Amino acid sequence: xxxxxxxxxxxxxxxxxxxxVGLRALMSAVAGMVSIALETTAAPVLTVFVVIGLxxxxxxxxxxxxxxxxxLVPLDVTIVCxxxxxxxxxxPTGSAHGITWVIAVIGITVIAYAWQLSLVAHAxxxxxxxxxxxxxxxxxxxxxxxxxxxxQLWTVVEGGLSRALYLLVRRGARDADRAVARSEQxxxxxxxxxxxxxxxxxxxxxxxxxxxxxxxxxxxxVTGRRTEWLSAQAARDLDAISGDHASPAGEVDLVAHxxxxxxxxxxxxxxxxxxxxxxxxxxxxxxxxGVREAxxxxxxxxxxxxxxxxxxxxxxxxxxxxxxxxxxxxxxRVNGHRYGVxxxxxxxxxxxxxxxxxxxxxxxxxxxxxxxxxxxxTDTAGDVETIKSGVDTALRWSVVVMNxxxxxxxxxxxxxxxxxxxxxxxxxVLTLVVLTAVTLVVAWxxxxxxxxxxxxxxxxxxxxxxxxxxTEAVPPGLRLGLAHWSEGDAAWTLLLLVLDYRVAVMAVLLxxxxxxxxxxxxxxxxxxxxxxxxxxxxxxxxSYQLAVGVVTVVLRPVAITAxxxxxxxxxxxxxxxxxxQVHRDRTERYxxxxxxxxPLLAALASGEADPGDPVFRRACAxxxxxxxxxxxxxxxxxxxxxxELRACVELAERNGITVHFAERGERPQVPKSVRxxxxxxxxxxxxxxxxxxxxxxxxxxxEVTVSVVADAPAELVPMNSDxxxxxxxxxxxxxxxIKTTWRRT
Amino acid sequence: xxNVVVVDDHPVVVAGVRAWCADADPPIQVVASGPTVxxxxxxxxxxxxxxxxxxxxxMTGPAYGELKRLVDAGRTVVVSTMRDDQETAxxxxxxGAFTYLTxxxxxxxxxxxxxxxxxxxxxxxxxxxxxxxxxxxxNRPRLSEQEVNVLxxxxxxxxxxxxxxxxxxxxxxxNTYLTRVRAKYASAGRAAPTxxxxxxxxLQDGLVTIDEL
Numbered sequence: 001x002x003x004x005x006x007x008x009x010x011x012x013x014x015x016x017x018x019x020x021v022g023l024r025a026l027m028s029a030v031a032g033m034v035s036i037a038l039e040t041t042a043a044p045v046l047t048v049f050v051v052i053g054l055x056x057x058x059x060x061x062x063x064x065x066x067x068x069x070x071x072l073v074p075l076d077v078t079i080v081c082x083x084x085x086x087x088x089x090x091x092p093t094g095s096a097h098g099i100t101w102v103i104a105v106i107g108i109t110v111i112a113y114a115w116q117l118s119l120v121a122h123a124x125x126x127x128x129x130x131x132x133x134x135x136x137x138x139x140x141x142x143x144x145x146x147x148x149x150x151x152q153l154w155t156v157v158e159g160g161l162s163r164a165l166y167l168l169v170r171r172g173a174r175d176a177d178r179a180v181a182r183s184e185q186x187x188x189x190x191x192x193x194x195x196x197x198x199x200x201x202x203x204x205x206x207x208x209x210x211x212x213x214x215x216x217x218x219x220x221x222v223t224g225r226r227t228e229w230l231s232a233q234a235a236r237d238l239d240a241i242s243g244d245h246a247s248p249a250g251e252v253d254l255v256a257h258x259x260x261x262x263x264x265x266x267x268x269x270x271x272x273x274x275x276x277x278x279x280x281x282x283x284x285x286x287x288x289x290g291v292r293e294a295x296x297x298x299x300x301x302x303x304x305x306x307x308x309x310x311x312x313x314x315x316x317x318x319x320x321x322x323x324x325x326x327x328x329x330x331x332x333r334v335n336g337h338r339y340g341v342x343x344x345x346x347x348x349x350x351x352x353x354x355x356x357x358x359x360x361x362x363x364x365x366x367x368x369x370x371x372x373x374x375x376x377x378t379d380t381a382g383d384v385e386t387i388k389s390g391v392d393t394a395l396r397w398s399v400v401v402m403n404x405x406x407x408x409x410x411x412x413x414x415x416x417x418x419x420x421x422x423x424x425x426x427x428x429v430l431t432l433v434v435l436t437a438v439t440l441v442v443a444w445x446x447x448x449x450x451x452x453x454x455x456x457x458x459x460x461x462x463x464x465x466x467x468x469x470x471t472e473a474v475p476p477g478l479r480l481g482l483a484h485w486s487e488g489d490a491a492w493t494l495l496l497l498v499l500d501y502r503v504a505v506m507a508v509l510l511x512x513x514x515x516x517x518x519x520x521x522x523x524x525x526x527x528x529x530x531x532x533x534x535x536x537x538x539x540x541x542x543s544y545q546l547a548v549g550v551v552t553v554v555l556r557p558v559a560i561t562a563x564x565x566x567x568x569x570x571x572x573x574x575x576x577x578x579x580x581q582v583h584r585d586r587t588e589r590y591x592x593x594x595x596x597x598x599p600l601l602a603a604l605a606s607g608e609a610d611p612g613d614p615v616f617r618r619a620c621a622x623x624x625x626x627x628x629x630x631x632x633x634x635x636x637x638x639x640x641x642x643x644e645l646r647a648c649v650e651l652a653e654r655n656g657i658t659v660h661f662a663e664r665g666e667r668p669q670v671p672k673s674v675r676x677x678x679x680x681x682x683x684x685x686x687x688x689x690x691x692x693x694x695x696x697x698x699x700x701x702x703e704v705t706v707s708v709v710a711d712a713p714a715e716l717v718p719m720n721s722d723x724x725x726x727x728x729x730x731x732x733x734x735x736x737x738i739k740t741t742w743r744r745t
Numbered sequence: 746x747x748n749v750v751v752v753d754d755h756p757v758v759v760a761g762v763r764a765w766c767a768d769a770d771p772p773i774q775v776v777a778s779g780p781t782v783x784x785x786x787x788x789x790x791x792x793x794x795x796x797x798x799x800x801x802x803x804m805t806g807p808a809y810g811e812l813k814r815l816v817d818a819g820r821t822v823v824v825s826t827m828r829d830d831q832e833t834a835x836x837x838x839x840x841g842a843f844t845y846l847t848x849x850x851x852x853x854x855x856x857x858x859x860x861x862x863x864x865x866x867x868x869x870x871x872x873x874x875x876x877x878x879x880x881x882x883x884n885r886p887r888l889s890e891q892e893v894n895v896l897x898x899x900x901x902x903x904x905x906x907x908x909x910x911x912x913x914x915x916x917x918x919x920n921t922y923l924t925r926v927r928a929k930y931a932s933a934g935r936a937a938p939t940x941x942x943x944x945x946x947x948l949q950d951g952l953v954t955i956d957e958l
Contacts, residue, residue: 660849662829662847662872662875662900664831664875664876664878664879664897664900665831665875665878665879665881666879666881694902694903696875696900696901698875698878698879698897698900698901699879700879701881705897705901707901707902709901709902709903728911730902730907730910730911731907732902732903732904732907733904733906733907737901737902737907739901
């Protein structure tokens with residue numbers, strides 16, 4: 001089949017195969033037992049043995065299939081063929097309808113095979129069984145068997161239709177898997193991004209408290225000699241900046257994330273939360289979205305400038321509550337868009353597998369409570385819907401197609417062949433037309449992706465009425481016989497109308513339809529066939545209808561299982577993606593420090609370096625500036641170059657340096673690596689200036705220049721290897737002037 | 746003796762300006778000072794040769810309107826402001842300020858700017874040079890590449906000697922470029938008496954020709 005199966009497809013195939021063999025065992029048993037009880041055959045004892053043997057085998061097969069699978073199929077085909085060959089003894093002679101228990105068994109067998117065998121094997125098995133049936137029928141040679149043969153050969157078509165149903169539903173499952181995968185991608189990206197931000201925050205905070213502080217201390221001469229505690233501190237710092245031991249991958253601190261969200265709103269937020277609450281990144285994203293909307297609502301509607309956020313974690317869920325003491329509103333009477341956002345919080349959280357509750361009264365403030373359970377089953381409501389609707393649509397299309405094939409491939413020939421027997425041919429034709437029309441109406445709604453809505457029940461009534469009229473137009477003696485084509489097949493149209501409805505309703509309607517037809521027949525007097533034949537005929541059609549109907553039953557658990565499996569797999573994949581990405585980020589961040597910061601800390605840790613040595617002190621000061629620049633890196637700031645330089649200017653000013661910073665002209669976007677090279681001399685000069693520094697930035701269409709003039713030591717002029725960057729150094733009246741220009745190529 | 750009036754709402758700044766002017770050579774006398782522009786319109790301030798104007802007199806934003814009225818009355822205005830950005834600098838020049846300098850430049854450039862203003866000679870401090878050297882507005886004068894280089898280097902290093910060294914020219918040439926650029930800007934945009942005086946002076950000194958303007 002190529003490629004890896006999605007979880008929905010996998011679950012569907014598994015459930016489908018299980019269900020198909022089970023249905024076959026049940027239906028074979030019903031047809032066989034009714035025949036034993038009601039019909040007389042040439043060899044009654046043999047018939048009992050054959051029927052019981054076959055039913056036993058079918059049950060065994062149904063039980064063993066999930067384990068042994070295809071190994072059993074050749075034996076199964078052989079056994080069914082053998083049963084076909086016993087028709088001389090096991091089937092009553094001269095059936096007017098042609099529907100014997102054997103043909104009923106064959107029918108359900110080839111229908112079930114669609115879910116168990118490959119296309120070729122299915123075709124081969126169907127043809128083999130049909131050939132055996134023909135041979136058996138020929139041996140039996142009961143009167144008029146050739147007349148009913150075409151009807152019996154229709155079984156082959158049923159096998160084909162079953163195959164089509166299988167393929168369509170499977171395709172629906174595959175589409176659903178793709179849709180889920182697409183939304184998973186989005187969720188995963190959000191989770192990874194959030195985890196990266198969280199990790200970065202944590203890393204920068206650690207950097208600020210460790211390496212940065214130590215370097216600044218040494219750089220500014222606070223600690224002028226080797227001490228044990230300085231060495232120990234440097235060793236710890238080194239460990240902190242190189243270590244890969246932040247929070248476990250894929251988990252983030254929800255509280256920090258929520259604070260981050262609240263920080264951007266013009267609102268005073270009082271927090272009632274533990275220091276941190278660790279949740280999967282995906283959950284943090286969902287909850288933060290809800291909190292953002294709730295807080296935005298406070299800003300927009302509550303008429304107060306403050307709100308309270310309460311975070312609590314239980315064993316099985318995390319609860320976030322946003323409360324304000326504003327104007328409030330009556331949730332029951334929300335209309336239009338005023339509190340539409342509140343409603344969207346509920347929808348969003350439900351979609352994400354959680355729940356949200358809005359408690360408010362006019363004049364009494366508003367509380368929005370968001371709950372996110374950790375249990376898997378409820379986390380997947382959105383996926384369940386996606387999967388269910390995908391498979392559902394495919395199923396309904398296949399029934400539309402099947403119904404049309406049955407109406408025109410099977411029923412129309414029967415109608416034409418018996419046209420002179422009907423009391424009203426017009427009614428027969430009208431029935432065919434009405435059933436076709438109803439099918440097309442359903443198809444139209446499917447096409448436009450619209451629900452049937454109010455049209456459903458009137459159409460159901462129409463089918464019942466036309467079916468009753470059609471039966472009336474068949475002479476009593478021919479009812480349930482070949483001429484009575486609408487008997488079982490009108491139910492197909494009925495099934496189509498209620499396929500997306502509750503299963504119980506579906507079963508009741510189908511049964512009611514059969515009951516109506518049988519009652520009409522019974523009231524009309526002698527029918528064309530015996531009770532046993534009627535049972536067999538009903539088994540053939542009804543079992544197939546039931547097969548289709550019950551697919552919708554198995555669909556729901558399949559969708560839920562599939563969604564749960566998907567969720568578990570997604571979680572694993574997300575965790576892996578987060579771990580990989582975070583590790584890459586950390587490696588990259590460490591690389592930025594490995595060549596410069598790490599050696600200084602290492603020298604301090606080993607006691608090799610003398611903190612009193614002016615050259616070493618200067619190196620530490622420069623490095624502290626670089627780390628400060630790293631801390632200022634913030635992708636949310638529009639002008640990073642300026643932001644980072646200002647951070648370093650601020651640091652220098654705090655150390656008592658008079659700094660003049662000015663920028664002119666519009667600049668092109670500067671890539672990160674270039675930004676570092678551009679600002680390096682300025683960062684170093686600011687860190688080592690004795691008293692004053694002038695930092696200027698000039699931008700032009702394709703060029704950026706960062707210039708620094710400072711009373712700083714001349715050995716600061718950096719080595720430059722990038723051809724796109726030009727560094728010039730000069731003496732500016734006793735001061736060092738370094739100019740770095742990057743030209744965009 | 747050059748007379749100036751200082752309009753600034755910050756007493757420390759006024760005191761600083763007074764101190765610089767007292768040490769100036771040729772001497773500069775601060776005849777009046779005050780927190781509002783009225784100081785420059787009535788009393789001894791009304792007769793001062795040069796107005797030193799702080800743009801940020803209250804919370805209502807830059808005092809462009811006040812600047813315009815002073816310029817239209819033929820006054821020579823040196824704008825001295827905390828607003829260190831291109832737009833402010835260029836707007837002040839457009840309105841007809843004699844020159845623009847940031848408060849950070851006060852100590853090294855204010856006295857020189859007042860001297861130049863009294864002689865109607867252009868004066869371009871680094872903050873203004875940076876604004877002119879990166880101006881991309883098509884409605885403003887077109888500058889030659891070397892003029893732009895001089896302006897930008899001057900903005901970067903604040904030393905004409907260093908600019909001359911960096912560009913391999915003499916300090917005199919640096920001055921010529923700066924003057925020429927200032928004259929070009931004075932001949933553009935809305936008309937103002939100070940602008941006309943600047944242009945006339947530049948033509949007279951042969952720093953620009955009519956064709957270049």
